[in-house]
Amino acid sequence: MDTNEHEHVIEVTDLRRVYGGGFEAVRGITFHVKRGEIFALLGTNGAGKTSTVEVLEGLAAPAAGRVRVLGSDPRTERSVVRPRTGVMLQEGGFPSELTVAETVRMWAGCTSGARPVDEALDLVGLGPRSRVRVKQLSGGERRRLDLALALLGDPEVLFLDEPTTGLDAEGRRDTWELVRRLQETGTSVLLTTHYLEEAEVLADRLAILHQGRIAATGTPAEVTASQPARISFELPAGYFLGDLPALGELGVVGHEQAGRTVRLRTYEVQRAATELLVWARDNGVELHGLDVRSASLEEAFLRIAGRNAADAAEKTEVAA
Numbered sequence: 320m321d322t323n324e325h326e327h328v329i330e331v332t333d334l335r336r337v338y339g340g341g342f343e344a345v346r347g348i349t350f351h352v353k354r355g356e357i358f359a360l361l362g363t364n365g366a367g368k369t370s371t372v373e374v375l376e377g378l379a380a381p382a383a384g385r386v387r388v389l390g391s392d393p394r395t396e397r398s399v400v401r402p403r404t405g406v407m408l409q410e411g412g413f414p415s416e417l418t419v420a421e422t423v424r425m426w427a428g429c430t431s432g433a434r435p436v437d438e439a440l441d442l443v444g445l446g447p448r449s450r451v452r453v454k455q456l457s458g459g460e461r462r463r464l465d466l467a468l469a470l471l472g473d474p475e476v477l478f479l480d481e482p483t484t485g486l487d488a489e490g491r492r493d494t495w496e497l498v499r500r501l502q503e504t505g506t507s508v509l510l511t512t513h514y515l516e517e518a519e520v521l522a523d524r525l526a527i528l529h530q531g532r533i534a535a536t537g538t539p540a541e542v543t544a545s546q547p548a549r550i551s552f553e554l555p556a557g558y559f560l561g562d563l564p565a566l567g568e569l570g571v572v573g574h575e576q577a578g579r580t581v582r583l584r585t586y587e588v589q590r591a592a593t594e595l596l597v598w599a600r601d602n603g604v605e606l607h608g609l610d611v612r613s614a615s616l617e618e619a620f621l622r623i624a625g626r627n628a629a630d631a632a633e634k635t636e637v638a639a
């Protein structure tokens with residue numbers, strides 16, 4: 320066992336994962352999750368999230384690199400790691416004839432120090448459904464049953480693979496609240512999700528995977544700060560784009576005009592906005608509809624996903 324477990328509950332160093340046909344789904348990624356942190360792995364379909372999480376859960380071996388969970392190797396030291404972790408897979412397979420309570424009871428039989436069945440079901444809001452057969456549950460209720468099972472052993476580290484897929488807006492918010500409560504009691508969480516809002520709301524830090532590599536990482540604010548902010552306004556009557564201060568000097572990296580509306584993209588939003596306002600004052604005009612906003616996580620993600628689509632198109636062209 321390594322000694323840094325109080326600092327980093329998950330350590331991933333130069334991880335590679337290769338499938339049978341030689342396809343490299345994870346191409347050398349490095350990240351860590353600190354104790355008590357919620358860390359989100361984002362990425363388009365096929366980016367390598369599940370392939371990574373499966374290695375962390377001890378379900379698959381890395382082709383290269385090193386992985387530690389709570390200071391131990393999750394595969395070769397499974398008996399040490401497994402009792403201290405909770406896993407919610409993308410597809411939990413339950414015997415469909417059992418009731419919800421029977422399913423949890425069965426699982427509790429395999430979990431050391433399991434919570435009482437009622438407590439686990441109440442945590443995820445399934446208490447009133449305890450006598451219903453699993454086959455009668457909705458997709459969202461099954462996700463919550465998955466979560467109840469992952470929480471049974473009161474884990475130190477929780478792996479949540481797309482925990483709110485199939486849940487309606489209220490169910491999603493309830494799950495977010497639960498994950499935050501778990502964090503308050505000291506649980507560390509590694510989350511994969513397709514919902515950018517989920518990462519924005521929950522994650523202390525995140526990584527965006529792109530074709531098996533980490534394309535961006537940091538706090539949600541750091542990742543969005545890597546994208547240009549937007550400034551839009553209406554050109555005052557009688558003025559043209561060329562009358563504004565030189566765009567290059569405002570740190571503007573892109574601009575467009577639709578009718579009288581001008582949209583600028585800049586990494587130096589404060590300087591650009593100040594210069595524009597000073598220009599407007601000096602010319603005695605108003606910038607109607609002035610709107611200054613930072614990039615959202617969604618924009619950061621779409622730029623990376625867009626690059627993904629462009630790369631795929633390029634590969635198709637090369638292949639053709």
Ligand SMILES: Nc1ncnc2c1ncn2[C@@H]1O[C@H](COP(=O)(O)OP(=O)(O)OP(=O)(O)O)[C@@H](O)[C@H]1O
Nearest residue numbers: 338339342344362363364365366367368369370371
């Ligand atoms: N058993 C397998 N054999 C071969 N290739 C696989 C296998 N499982 C996954 N892959 C490929 O590895 C890549 C990464 O898949 P992975 O499931 O890790 O992506 P993901 O980011 O979790 O995607 P999603 O968001 O769709 O769940 C994909 O190109 C996928 O087709």
